[in-house]
Amino acid sequence: MSVNLNEAHEVFRKYLKQEKHRVTPERFEVLDFALKYEGHFGADELYLRMKNNKSNVSRATVYNTLELLAACELLAKRNFGENKTRYESNYGRKSHDHLICINCGAIKEFTEPEIEEIVAQVAKKLGFKPQGHSFNIFGKCNNANCKHKDNE
Template identity: 50%
Template structure:
């Protein structure tokens, strides 16, 4: 599981985001930088509503639209990755200064387990050689169901408690 970023990394990604916003004639609002900070202080994967509710619960007044729009900008500038784990199920994760990793996703409760196996990098390197191709990254998702049905059921109940979820 990825751990929250340190303040030095957060300052650096804020600088990168600031430059991106300037280059693309986008407004540099405090809310956008608060969303960025929230993302880089979070653990692992999250969806847009997770960020919205965490900020709201923490006393930060930010609209859901601002969260969604900021996520789009952060994906465009490469600071956040968008992963699609289901038909309409999008999760996000930090993209700056984190090693490549892959995912196991429960199709029942949506739990996401991150893992990193060096053999996958070896396969990627071999594929580059065999196919004379420069691979810039990869995405690997294994889908299945949790073996612990009780924990899976509890996570489903918690997720469905947020009725405002998109997807």
């Protein structure tokens, strides 16, 4: 994924100033790690990755900054039915949906134009202006490496 970090920094900087939050180097370090993270991640996963890369950012700063990044729409918050908030980059990405394996937790992203059309039709019919949507399909994957593979 090629993300223009300078543009993302500017979006975040404007948001922080507008909402009267402090502009700190630590918050931008979290931003950089979050936007470079491939796939979906939890706050603790990001924190551990940062620690493993010699970062001195605190766990609290990671948690708080992720909330700010979601509020300014650089990240999307997701819940895949595991009572855990996950994040993914929302910056410069097209809308997509998810298939989630209830056995192994694998998450596969997909884009289906028909879903976009249905969202637009329903919103128009009900007089609603959509800002985005989240569509998740839960089931069992056919992956031979599924760690909880059963014979169903």
